[in-house]
Amino acid sequence: MRINLSKSTFSKLLISQLAVTLMSCSLLPLNTSTALAQQSPKEQNSLQAVSTIPKLIEILEQREIYRFSPVAEAAMQQLVNIGKPAVPQLIESLKKNRAFLTFGIGETLSKIAQKDSSVTQILIDKLGDKNTQIRIGVMIALDDDSFETALIKAAQNKNPRIRSGAILALDLDGNKASVLPLLKKALQDKDASIRRSAAISLASADEKSSEIVKILKNGLKDKDSSIRVASASMLAQINSQTASATPILIKALENEDSIIRLIAIEALSKINQNNFQILPVIIRAMEDKDSAVRYMAINRISKSGKSSKATIPALIKALNDKDGNIRSAAIYALGNMGSDAKTAKPKLVAILQNKQESDENRGSAAMALGEMAKDAASTVPVLIKILEDKQSTKQLAVSAALALDKIDSQALIPALVKRLPDKKMEVASAVILSSIASKMKENKSNFTNAQLEKAISEFETALRIIDNSVNEIPEDKVTALRQSVALLKE
Structure with a gap:
């Protein structure tokens, strides 16, 4: 299981999807006391440092995406400087189960x-801890080539938890000569958890050799269903091996264990989108009792775009799901289908108008309608009402405006002019108006004289409002709007 933050897909996902607002904060000064004053400077420094450990861990917790926070990075470095005395409290903090x-x-x-080799054995021993979160955290800690020798030894430990964790943390992209034979042997272990860990570790290699593929294919015959699914899931990532993996993954969706179903649907999502066996299975998975499985199934459909029109009725049904994340995924999938999903218009409009729904989902519903272009013309009055409503958040109002731009930009112009005096929407309105004017300039011949005159009048009203504004509207957008208006007049 490749979990090294420097190269994992997980960390890249965090960077692309999450934005962090950093609050300025300084680490607390170290407290002194009469008792400390009676001790040597070295003892005082040691006790002072240890006393700060809970606060330093708290800083890491408060700024969870620590790589984006100078304060959190400083706290981490202080903990590293404290060294081994900080280890017990650090391990205990893993129980909080915060990813x-x-x-x-x-x-x-x-x-x-890496600074103190005696800590390595402490971490190895903790691979056998009863607490799952502690085992995961320790695997993350040991996922470095510098611990390979210790992990190879731990992979032969009598404790199955330690063996399993060590196998997962081993990096096959390092010393293949010593690691590959160990993993092959682990696939024959009588303990299913060991065999499963070996299959996952084998498949995590950057390069899938013919030998690795052969080993994984043997895993398809394992008597334990979870091993078969793990092997099939890994083989599904190799284009040439999907034929052997697909039937097992489809069967796995009937398994009582939701984790196995989730692994199966995630693997199926990587198989050729045009595989005729997959779509009916994905549609059934959209009604799985586990929300994670439902989400993964809908996410697979989102990637298929218009090639999954058969899923539209199921997606419309998913818009009623009690889980907001499922509704969000369904809205996004429908948006990707464009006008093919026009039967979803009534439900998308209902979501857009529902003030109990999240702004994110309401905005996504607006954008999905926008993707239907002229086929969503009947929704223009609703979108204009959302845009003109001063109670609408900026996010929602902008989403409505962008949708209108795709459906009927002419109807959008006066609505944006109305929002220009509103400080909340002033910049966004000006930017979108400039974009509309530019597009009209490029396609001037497509408009009637009446349409051009009306648009020019509204753009000029917008420019007067902008000229009287005290806020900073991007000058390049204002200049572009003036130039477009001048060219439209010619």
Whole structure:
């Protein structure tokens, strides 16, 4: 299981999807006391440092995406400087089950262990901890080539938890000569958890050799269903091996264990989108009792775009799901289908008008309608009402405006002019108006004289409002709007 933050898909996902507003904060000064004053400077410094450990961990927790926070990075470095005395509290903090915190603590423990080899054995022993979150955090800490020798030894430990964790943390992209035979042997282990870990670790290699493929294909015959599914899931990532993996993954969607179903649907989502066997299975998975499985199934459809028109009725049904994330995924999938999804218009409009729904989902519904272009012409009055409503958030109003731009930009112009005096929408309105004017300039011959005269009049009204504004509207957009108006008049 490749979990090194420097190269994992997970960390890239965090960077692309999450924005962090950093609050300025300084680490608390170290407290002194009469008792400390009676001790040597070295003892005082040691006790002072140890006393700060809970606060430093708290800083990591408060700024979970620690790589974006100078304060959190400083706290991490202080913990590394404290070293081994910080390890017990760091390991205990893993129980909080906070994904980003777990990665931060894992990297901190890794750095400490690289400085102090005695910490490595502590981490190896913790691979056998009864607490799952502690085991995961320790695996993250040990996912570095510098621990390979210790992990190879731990992979032969009598404790199956330690063996399993060590196998997952081993990097096959490192010393293949020593690691590959160990993993092959682990696939024959009598403990199913060991065999499953070996299959996952084998498939995590950057390069899938013919030998690895052969080993994974043997895993398809394992008596334990979870091993078969893990092997099939890994083979599904290799284009030439999907034929052997697909039937097992489809069958796995009937498994009582939701984790196995989730692994199966995630693997199926990577198989050729045009595979005729997959779509009916994906549609059934959209009604799975586990929301994670439903989400993954809809996400697979989103990637298929217009090639999955048969899923539209199921997607419309998913718009009623009690889980907001499922509704969000369904809206996005429908938007990707454009006008093919026009039967979803009534439900999307209902979501757009529902003030109990999240702004994100309401905005997404507006954008999905926009993707239908002229086929969503009947929704223009609703979108204009959302845009002109001063109670609408900026996010929602902008989404409505962008949708209108795709459906009927002429109807959008006066609505944007109305919002220009509103400080909340002033800049967005000016930018969108400039874009509309530019597009009209490029396609001037497509408009009647009446349409041009009306648009020019509205653009000039907009420019007068902008000229009297005290706010900073991007000068290049204002200049572009003036130039477009001048050319439209010619």
